[in-house]
Each structure stands twice: as C-alpha cells, then as structure tokens.
Amino acid sequence: MSSLISVRGLTRIFDVSKPWLNRVLERRPKAYLTAVSDVDFDVEEKTVYALVGESGSGKSTIGKIVVGLLSPSGGSVEIEGIDLSHEPDAAKVDRIRSDVQMIFQDPYASLNPRWRVRDIIVEPVSHRGGDTEGLAEKLLEQVGLSAHDASKFPHEFSGGQRQRICIARALASNPRVIVCDEPTSALDVSVQAQVLNLMSDLREELGLTYLFISHDLTVVQHMADRIGVLYLGRLVEEAPRDRLFTEPKHPYTEMLFDAAPRMDAFGREVNPPQGEIPDAINPPSGCAFHPRCPIATERCARERPEMRTIGDTRVACHLAE
Amino acid sequence: MTQTTDAPPVLSVRDLVVEIPTRAGILRPTDGVSYDIRRGEILGVVGESGAGKSMTGNAVIGLLDPPARIAGGEILLNGQRIDRLPRDKMRHIRGDKIGMIFQDPLTSLNPLLTIGDQLTETILEHLDVSQSKARERAIAALEEVGIPAARSRIDSYPHEFSGGMRQRVVIALALCAEPDLVIADEPTTALDVSVQAQIIALLKRLCREKGVAVMLVTHDMGVIAEAADRVAVMYAGRLVELGPVQEVVETARHPYTAGLMASTPRASLGHRRLRQIPGAMPRLNALPTGCPFHPRCDRAEEKCRQEPAPSLGACGGRAACWFPLDPGKEENAA
Amino acid sequence: MSDTPLSPVREARAMRRLKRAWDSDFAYSFRRAPVAVISFLVVLTLVLAAVFAPLIAPHDPFDPATLNLMNGFTPPGEANAFTGEFFLMGTDDQGRDVFSTILFGMRISLFVGFAAVLLAMVIGVTLGLVAAYIGGWTETIIMRIADVQLTFPAILVAMLIFGIAKGITPPEYRDQMAIWVLILAIGLSDWVQFARVVRGATLVEKNKEYVQAARMIGRSGPGIMLRHILPNVLNPVLVIATISLALAIIAEATLSFLGVGAPPTKPSLGTLIRIGQEFMFSGEWWILFFPAVTLLALALSINLLGDWLRDALNPRLR
Ligand SMILES: Nc1ncnc2c1ncn2[C@@H]1O[C@H](COP(=O)(O)OP(=O)(O)OP(=O)(O)O)[C@@H](O)[C@H]1O
Ligand SMILES: Nc1ncnc2c1ncn2[C@@H]1O[C@H](COP(=O)(O)OP(=O)(O)OP(=O)(O)O)[C@@H](O)[C@H]1O
Ligand code: SF4
Ligand SMILES: [Mg+2]
Ligand SMILES: [Mg+2]
Numbered sequence: 012m013s014s015l016i017s018v019r020g021l022t023r024i025f026d027v028s029k030p031w032l033n034r035v036l037e038r039r040p041k042a043y044l045t046a047v048s049d050v051d052f053d054v055e056e057k058t059v060y061a062l063v064g065e066s067g068s069g070k071s072t073i074g075k076i077v078v079g080l081l082s083p084s085g086g087s088v089e090i091e092g093i094d095l096s097h098e099p100d101a102a103k104v105d106r107i108r109s110d111v112q113m114i115f116q117d118p119y120a121s122l123n124p125r126w127r128v129r130d131i132i133v134e135p136v137s138h139r140g141g142d143t144e145g146l147a148e149k150l151l152e153q154v155g156l157s158a159h160d161a162s163k164f165p166h167e168f169s170g171g172q173r174q175r176i177c178i179a180r181a182l183a184s185n186p187r188v189i190v191c192d193e194p195t196s197a198l199d200v201s202v203q204a205q206v207l208n209l210m211s212d213l214r215e216e217l218g219l220t221y222l223f224i225s226h227d228l229t230v231v232q233h234m235a236d237r238i239g240v241l242y243l244g245r246l247v248e249e250a251p252r253d254r255l256f257t258e259p260k261h262p263y264t265e266m267l268f269d270a271a272p273r274m275d276a277f278g279r280e281v282n283p284p285q286g287e288i289p290d291a292i293n294p295p296s297g298c299a300f301h302p303r304c305p306i307a308t309e310r311c312a313r314e315r316p317e318m319r320t321i322g323d324t325r326v327a328c329h330l331a332e
Numbered sequence: 333m334t335q336t337t338d339a340p341p342v343l344s345v346r347d348l349v350v351e352i353p354t355r356a357g358i359l360r361p362t363d364g365v366s367y368d369i370r371r372g373e374i375l376g377v378v379g380e381s382g383a384g385k386s387m388t389g390n391a392v393i394g395l396l397d398p399p400a401r402i403a404g405g406e407i408l409l410n411g412q413r414i415d416r417l418p419r420d421k422m423r424h425i426r427g428d429k430i431g432m433i434f435q436d437p438l439t440s441l442n443p444l445l446t447i448g449d450q451l452t453e454t455i456l457e458h459l460d461v462s463q464s465k466a467r468e469r470a471i472a473a474l475e476e477v478g479i480p481a482a483r484s485r486i487d488s489y490p491h492e493f494s495g496g497m498r499q500r501v502v503i504a505l506a507l508c509a510e511p512d513l514v515i516a517d518e519p520t521t522a523l524d525v526s527v528q529a530q531i532i533a534l535l536k537r538l539c540r541e542k543g544v545a546v547m548l549v550t551h552d553m554g555v556i557a558e559a560a561d562r563v564a565v566m567y568a569g570r571l572v573e574l575g576p577v578q579e580v581v582e583t584a585r586h587p588y589t590a591g592l593m594a595s596t597p598r599a600s601l602g603h604r605r606l607r608q609i610p611g612a613m614p615r616l617n618a619l620p621t622g623c624p625f626h627p628r629c630d631r632a633e634e635k636c637r638q639e640p641a642p643s644l645g646a647c648g649g650r651a652a653c654w655f656p657l658d659p660g661k662e663e664n665a666a
Numbered sequence: 667m668s669d670t671p672l673s674p675v676r677e678a679r680a681m682r683r684l685k686r687a688w689d690s691d692f693a694y695s696f697r698r699a700p701v702a703v704i705s706f707l708v709v710l711t712l713v714l715a716a717v718f719a720p721l722i723a724p725h726d727p728f729d730p731a732t733l734n735l736m737n738g739f740t741p742p743g744e745a746n747a748f749t750g751e752f753f754l755m756g757t758d759d760q761g762r763d764v765f766s767t768i769l770f771g772m773r774i775s776l777f778v779g780f781a782a783v784l785l786a787m788v789i790g791v792t793l794g795l796v797a798a799y800i801g802g803w804t805e806t807i808i809m810r811i812a813d814v815q816l817t818f819p820a821i822l823v824a825m826l827i828f829g830i831a832k833g834i835t836p837p838e839y840r841d842q843m844a845i846w847v848l849i850l851a852i853g854l855s856d857w858v859q860f861a862r863v864v865r866g867a868t869l870v871e872k873n874k875e876y877v878q879a880a881r882m883i884g885r886s887g888p889g890i891m892l893r894h895i896l897p898n899v900l901n902p903v904l905v906i907a908t909i910s911l912a913l914a915i916i917a918e919a920t921l922s923f924l925g926v927g928a929p930p931t932k933p934s935l936g937t938l939i940r941i942g943q944e945f946m947f948s949g950e951w952w953i954l955f956f957p958a959v960t961l962l963a964l965a966l967s968i969n970l971l972g973d974w975l976r977d978a979l980n981p982r983l984r
Binding site for chain 1: 874875876881883885897
C-alpha cells in the first residue's frame with residue numbers, strides 16, 4: 012500500500028472582502044469563504060480517485076492545491092512523501108511538480124491561442140531546458156492526433172481534439188499523477204467517450220494515477236476506483252466505487268444519486284431534493300447538510316459529525332451506519 | 333403518457349430550413365426538419381453542440397439573429413402559419429402563446445426591475461385583469477413554481493435570487509400568460525443536479541397540469557429519458573431520428589442515435605471501454621456529400637456517400653437512414 | 667526545420683502565406699469596407715510622401731540659399747509675377763513653397779506622433795500588465811494615478827510637461843530638444859488609455875486556464891506576462907494605438923499652434939497652420955488652407971482606419 016498523494020486536514024480560506032474603502036464606508040467586517048475544510052484522503056498509486064460534488068463544493072480548489080496552483084491555508088498535501096508547500100529543497104519541489112500535471116475543464120481556454128500546438132505541448136519540458144526533439148509529434152500520435160498537427164494553431168481544432176492536445180501537454184514531462192478537473196464536461200457525449208477511453212488507455216499504458224474531478228456521476232462511476240463526495244468544502248463520504256453506488260451511507264450522497272437523471276428511468280417521477288446549496292460564506296451550523304437533510308435530528312444542527320469508518324466506507328454523518 | 337392522436341398538434345413544423353448566408357456559401361443549421369408537438373406533450377430535442385437545436389427553437393419563436401433566416405418550410409401554431417408574420421405580431425404571439433426558457437436565466441430577466449414588476453407587466457400585457465389581480469396572479473405563479481415566501485420575495489430583484497430560484501422565476505414568467513407552447517432551451521444546463529431535478533420535476537408537473545406543449549432542448553440523454561414523451565435527435569442540422577423516448581433510447585434505429593446511446597457511460601458498463609463514434613460532427617461549411625453521418629458510420633455503403641439520406645417521413649417516420657438498424661435482429665445491444 | 671534553402675520552395679511557401687493572408691477574415695473584411703480601403707490609401711500616400719519628402723519636394727524650404735523673397739505670396743496655380751516661377755500650392759511670405767513645407771512638416775508631425783504613441787504604448791502596456799498581474803497595492807497605485815491624470819485634459823498635461831521640460835533644458839538646446847520634449851509630453855499624457863485597456867484584458871486573460879497551465883509548469887510571473895498574456899492583449903492595443911496616433915498628431919498640431927511645440931525653424935503641420943492663420947484675413951488663404959487640409963485628411967483617415975480596426979478585431983461583431 013503506497014499512497015502517492017496524501018491529503019491531511021486540508022483547508023483553504025479565501026478572503027472575499029470588499030475593497031478596503033468600501034468596507035470602511037459600509038462598516039462591514041472582512042468576509043472569508045472556506046472553500047475547503049479539513050479534508051483527508053489518500054490516493055493509491057495507479058488508481059483513479061474521484062472527487063464529486065455540486066458546484067462550489069471545493070473540487071477545483073483541492074485540485075489546484077494538489078498541483079501547486081494554490082497554497083493551502085491549513086493542512087498538507089504530500090506527494091511521494093514530500094509536502095510541496097514546506098519542502099525547502101527547490102530541486103525536489105521541481106521534480107515533484109513535473110510529476111504532477113493537470114487537465115482543465117475548458118478546452119477552449121486552456122490552450123494559448125497565439126501559440127503553435129508544438130510549442131504548447133512541449134512547454135513543460137522546454138521550460139526546464141529539456142530535449143524536445145520530436146516530442147510533440149510523438150505525443151500527438153499517442154493521443155490519437157497526427158504529427159502534422161504540431162505546426163497548427165489551436166483554433167483549427169474541435170473541442171475534443173483540443174482536449175487531446177491538453178492531454179498530450181500533460182504527458183510531456185512524463186508525470187506520475189494527472190489531476191483532471193472536469194476533463195469532459197465541455198464535450199459532447201460521443202467525443203466524451205473518445206476522451207475517456209483515451210484516458211483509460213493511457214492510464215494502463217503508462218501506469219498513471221488520476222485525481223479525477225467531476226460533477227457527473229455516470230462519468231465518475233465509469234472511471235473511478237475510489238470516490239470522495241464533497242459538500243460545501245467538506246468530505247462527507249468516501250468509499251470504493253461499487254460500495255458507494257450500491258450502499259450510499261450519507262444522506263447527501265443518496266440525494267445526489269436520486270437526483271441524477273438516468274437513461275433507463277423513463278418518465279421517472281423523482282421526489283426532488285429540497286432546497287439549494289447554502290451560502291459558503293455563512294455555512295449552516297453542525298452538519299452543513301442538515302437544513303436539506305430528510306432525516307436530520309436536533310443533534311445535526313448542533314454538532315458537526317466526525318468522519319467515521321464503517322467497513323470500507325468513511326462517512327461524516329451522525330446517523331449513518 | 334396520454335396520446336390523443338386526433339387532436340391537432342399545438343406546434344407543427346414542416347420541412348423547416350434555416351439559412352445563414354456567409355462568405356463561404358450558404359450554411360443550413362436547420363435543414364428540412366419536421367415534427368409535431370401535441371397538447372401536454374414534452375418533445376425532447378437532443379444532439380451534439382452545433383447540431384442546430386437552438387436554431388430550430390429560435391426559428392419557431394421568430395428570434396433568429398440576422399443573417400440567419402427561415403428559407404423554407406412552414407411553422408404552424410394551433411394550425412396557423414406563424415413563420416411569415418411581421419415582427420410586432422410575432423412579438424405578441426411570443427408572449428401570449430409561446431413561453432421561453434433559456435439556459436441563462438439572467439438573459440431573460442431585466443436586472444433593473446423587481447421580479448413582481450416583470451411578472452405583473454407580462455400578465456397585464458396578455459390577460460385582461462386589473463393591476464391588483466395581476467399582482468395576486470404573480471404571487472400565485474411564484475408559489476406555483478416553488479418559491480418559498482413568494483409574497484415577501486416578490487419585490488426582490490433578480491440578483492437577490494440564486495441561480496435555481498432565478499430559473500424558477502423565468503418559468504413563472506414563461507407560464508404566467510398561459511401559453512400553449514413552451515420552448516425550453518437547455519433550461520438546466522447551468523444548474524446543479526439537485527436543482528436540475530427540481531426544475532425538471534416542476535416543468536413536468538406544470539406541463540401535465542396545464543396541458544402545455546413543451547419543446548425541451550438539451551444534450552443530456554438522462555434528462556430526456558426522464559422528462560420527454562418523444563425525442564427528436566438532430567445531427568448536422570437534420571432530424572435523424574424521431575420517436576417515443578423509450579423506443580429511441582432502447583432500440584435506436586439510426587446508427588448515430590445508437591452510437592450516442594452506447595457512448596454514454598452507465599452503471600452496467602463498469603470499467604469497460606465505452607463504445608465510441610470516431611471523429612466529430614462536421615462543421616456546417618464542410619458537410620460531406622450524401623448522408624452527413626456517413627464518414628463516422630459503420631453501416632455506411634456507397635449509397636450513403638452518393639445520395640442524401642431519406643427524410644424521416646419517407647422511411648416510416650423513425651430514422652433518416654438508408655440502412656436503419658433493425659430492432660428485430662438485436663444488432664444494437666450496447 | 668530541415669528543408670534545404672531551395673528558393674522555389676521558399677517562394678511557394680511565401681505565395682501560400684500571402685494567399686492565406688488574402689483569404690483571411692481580416693483581409694476579407696478590409697476589402698469589404700470601402701471607407702477602410704480609402705483611409706488606408708490616404709494614410710499610405712501621406713506617409714510615403716512624408717518619408718520621401720527630400721526626393722519629392724520641389725524645393726528645400728529649409729535651405730535659405732534657395733529662397734527668393736521675390737517669390738513671396740505667390741498664389742497656388744499661378745506663376746509668380748516677378749520670377750515667373752510656378753508653385754503648386756503657392757508660397758508663404760518668405761517665398762517658401764507651401765507644398766514642400768507641408769511634406770517636410772508632415773514628416774515632423776508623423777515622427778512626433780509615432781514616437782509619442784510608441785512611448786505611451788510602452789509605458790501604458792507595461793503598467794497595465796503589471797497592475798493586473800500583480801494586483802494589490804501596486805494595482806491601486808497605478809490605477810489611481812491613471813484616474814487622476816484622466817481628469818485633466820491630455821493637452822493640459824502635455825503643456826505642463828512641456829513647460830517643465832522647457833524650464834530645465836538650457837536655452838541653447840531648446841530648439842534642438844523641442845521635438846523630443848514634444849514627444850515626451852504627448853507620450854506621457856496618453857499612456858492611461860493603454861494601461862486601462864491592457865489591465866482589463868489582462869484581468870480576463872490571467873484567469874484563463876492556459877495561464878494557469880503555464881503557472882503550474884513553473885513559469886515565472888514576468889515570463890507568463892510576456893510570453894503568454896501580452897500576445898493575447900495586443901488586439902485592443904493596436905486599435906487604441908491607431909486612434910491615439912490621430913490624437914497625437916492633433917495634439918502636436920495644437921501645441922505647435924499654441925506656440926509651445928515645434929519651432930518655426932523645424933515647422934510641423936501645426937506650426938505651419940499657426941504661421942498661415944496670420945495671413946488668413948489678408949487674402950493669402952492658401953498658406954493656412956493646404957496645411958490644415960493635410961492635417962485633417964491625415965488625422966481623419968487614421969481615425970477611420972482605427973474605427974474599422976476596432977470592429978474587425980472585435981469577435982462579437984463578426
Ligand atoms: N480565487 C477565489 N477567490 C474567492 N473565492 C473562491 C476562489 N476560488 C474559489 N472560490 C470559492 O470557493 C468555493 C469552491 O470553489 P471551487 O471552484 O473549488 O468549486 P468546484 O467544486 O470546483 O465547483 P464547480 O463545479 O463550479 O467547478 C466556491 O464557493 C467559490 O466561489
Ligand atoms: N452567425 C452564424 N454564422 C455561421 N454559423 C452560425 C452562425 N450562428 C450559428 N451558426 C452555426 O449554426 C449551427 C447551429 O447552432 P445551434 O446554436 O443551433 O446549435 P445547438 O444544437 O443549439 O448547439 P449547442 O448545444 O451548442 O447549443 C452551429 O454549427 C453554428 O456554428
Ligand atoms: S449528519 Fe445529520 S444532517 Fe448531516 S447528513 Fe447525517 S443525518 Fe443528515
Ligand atoms: Mg470546478
Ligand atoms: Mg444551443
């Protein structure tokens with residue numbers, strides 16, 4: 012059991028105050044938004060760990076902290092046993108950084124429109140002064156495009172092809188981990204299938220580990236080995252895929268599964284979930300889900316549930332068993 | 333659901349063609365599309381991005397952005413042509429007989445007016461009631477779409493509502509003049525799953541209770557399966573398949589629909605590879621000859637490359653394809 | 667690239683590139699806009715005329731040896747009563763050929779305009795990029811300075827800078843330095859627009875995912891600003907630069923007209939207009955008329971070109 016990524020007590024707080032002058036004039040205090048709060052999880056080598064949750068649950072924030080785009084406000088992320096934000100050895104940090112790459116959601120915004128595909132793909136290597144001879148061509152073929160595409164510009168490609176280019180860029184530095192932030196949610200179903208298949212193939216070929224972020228349960232179910240469910244910045248449940256889908260233990264997970272539209276449920280009359288996600292600046296007391304929870308008790312409003320391990324599930328709910 | 337086949341359809345689109353003249357030639361984002369929607373029926377329209385779903389919807393409500401224009405076909409609302417109407421007449425019909433719900437609720441709400449003002453204004457414009465009656469109706473409409481404490485929130489501005497609440501307001505706005513037809517263009521794409529479930533349930537309930545005909549445009553097959561009675565599948569501007577939702581999802585006749593269904597990840601598949609359709613939908617300015625799907629189709633033969641695919645009507649009304657899948661042979665088991 | 671420098675190959679490639687440029691949306695929208703084409707031709711003619719003034723001009727208006735006071739006040743299109751010489755646009759009081767002085771004046775006007783816009787652009791783009799990318803106090807300070815400067819008319823700011831600069835240059839260098847001081851004054855009065863636009867565009871670009879990808883790779887802030895963001899914010903800069911050029915030429919003319927710009931020994935269009943207006947009411951209209959028309963044609967065509975450019979580069983108007 013070697014966990015490649017190990018996240019402990021991860022917290023990220025954003026200062027969302029208005030500008031100084033407005034604050035003084037309107038007599039408002041500073042405002043803070045806790046986007047990620049006390050999140051723990053481990054990602055085993057060569058597995059796919061998925062984070063699901065609705066918008067604003069902190070999925071992207073965790074992903075960005077893992078790749079080093081954001082720094083944590085508390086807690087730590089260790090990759091290969093090294094905590095990037097506290098490691099003094101710059102060479103080590105740089106090595107880990109090239110081991111962790113990211114694929115973004117919007118294939119139209121994630122490629123610089125003024126750069127040629129070749130330069131985009133090899134940037135992670137060329138920036139470090141590495142040898143890039145023929146690299147772009149090799150990677151393009153690996154992701155199912157043609158070597159001739161290297162000298163084109165991004166606008167000449169469709170969304171799916173751009174996402175392939177993003178994958179090629181992510182592969183350029185021979186990474187061990189790829190953080191995929193909703194890699195297919197901007198794509199059409201038939202193209203999504205191509206990209207998901209490509210990602211699965213590459214994982215097997217190259218022994219990659221994915222931290223897979225998505226709000227689409229069917230995609231997560233297809234890709235993930237282990238799944239963590241986030242609500243308002245907290246991990247509420249975590250379990251192996253089949254366990255989670257057959258025996259969801261947290262009421263939020265259940266609600267999410269119920270609400271997700273299903274292709275085999277013709278004319279299904281869902282009992283739609285209650286309420287909406289509360290404001291992250293002033294989250295509810297106790298369990299943040301209690302105002303929407305169908306089985307909440309008085310204790311839920313008062314006391315925050317600790318993460319408990321039940322079988323191979325970890326769940327943060329007072330009533331789960 | 334209940335299918336009363338002899339009632340005249342609320343909306344009837346016949347061989348609709350929308351053209352966009354461009355430098356590179358004339359593009360046809362909607363090409364020969366025909367369908368009906370009956371009272372109380374939800375017609376789902378699915379297809380990939382750029383397939384022409386919104387174009388078709390916008391043509392029906394007379395909101396095509398120039399240079400796009402209707403170049404052929406007919407649009408009948410309750411049996412009357414509405415495709416050649418002058419602008420102001422069309423505007424009146426739009427508020428009166430057709431309600432609209434778009435993806436981004438902010439585009440349909442005026443940020444400077446309160447929710448109540450916008451609702452009463454619409455009600456007064458289309459129904460013959462007094463100011464105070466209109467306000468009561470507005471409150472009732474908000475309650476109907478599930479806005480809690482509607483009486484106290486009616487004087488809020490759109491920005492004071494969350495995304496899901498705004499979309500409810502838009503639905504209230506679309507329905508308050510008691511239209512016969514509602515065009516909902518990706519009404520839940522910008523929303524979270526839990527809110528999406530609420531909105532879809534709301535649409536279904538209102539459609540059933542008021543007998544409104546709904547054209548529900550989305551690219552989410554799950555939403556279609558749960559909400560629609562019939563489904564129309566679009567590809568590169570054409571209607572390629574049209575039929576009752578369960579039949580289309582489970583036994584697709586058109587190879588594209590079959591491929592679309594098979595490439596959707598689902599529980600039963602586990603980690604197995606998804607079936608994928610090679611390539612991507614062609615751009616409108618580079619449509620292949622013959623059936624526009626033939627370069628991606630595994631059933632394509634010489635005929636498909638030469639001759640344009642038959643229209644829906646010509647092949648039994650299900651699939652616009654020379655060689656449709658035969659459900660009897662169990663070919664398209666995913 | 668591994669191709670041998672065969673010239674036919676090169677030529678074919680250049681042809682292909684030209685063809686692609688000709689087919690591009692940009693070139694197409696240019697061809698379809700008669701105003702843009704005409705403006706472009708006018709600007710091109712005037713700029714070429716200015717550049718090649720020493721070759722085109724029939725007289726050298728700055729060489730006292732060639733001046734003949736007898737030629738003074740020759741009306742355009744008529745032969746001089748005394749010398750029989752012919753001047754296309756007439757002569758001024760000292761017998762200088764107006765056409766030649768315009769050609770040389772345009773040289774100075776255009777040079778000052780281009781140089782001032784370049785200066786304003788460099789300052790504005792740099793400050794705008796830095797403000798948006800770094801944010802915080804840096805941004806606040808830069809943008810507040812910009813706001814304050816915007817509340818004064820640019821011409822006033824330019825006059826102020828001109829006055830200060832004039833005060834600190836020794837008198838014997840004043841005429842020599844006047845042009846440079848003019849450039850500095852106009853340039854410094856005009857950077858704000860560039861800074862604002864670049865800041866706005868950078869704020870949009872810096873949150874795009876390609877910038878995040880570059881940050882993740884470990885590129886430094888300046889590296890990202892120069893290699894990634896700058897190329898993507900240049901479109902609006904180009905538009906503003908064009909319109910600024912017209913404004914700078916007018917600003918220069920205004921300053922020169924007010925007598926604080928180019929000296930009479932090196933007259934710009936503005937200086938010529940100032941000189942000309944002294945004779946306006948005594949019947950020698952041409953001394954004022956031709957420089958003024960030239961200035962108008964130059965500024966107007968550049969401005970129209972800028973307007974077209976703004977529309978052509980705006981993706982929403984396509
Ligand atoms: N730079 C920032 N400044 C302030 N608040 C932020 C910032 N980035 C994220 N947030 C807030 O943090 C919360 C979590 O955001 P995050 O992007 O991680 O959510 P997400 O789960 O990825 O959602 P989505 O599905 O919409 O992408 C949100 O409430 C968001 O508004
Ligand atoms: N002004 C225009 N000029 C050229 N082509 C256009 C123009 N407007 C739209 N199109 C094209 O018309 C086609 C149909 O677009 P439409 O918006 O109907 O697609 P859609 O099916 O609604 O897709 P989406 O799921 O992305 O909303 C697209 O291929 C689009 O590129
Ligand atoms: S802790 Fe209480 S409120 Fe929270 S999910 Fe469990 S039961 Fe519901
Ligand atoms: Mg996100
Ligand atoms: Mg659309």
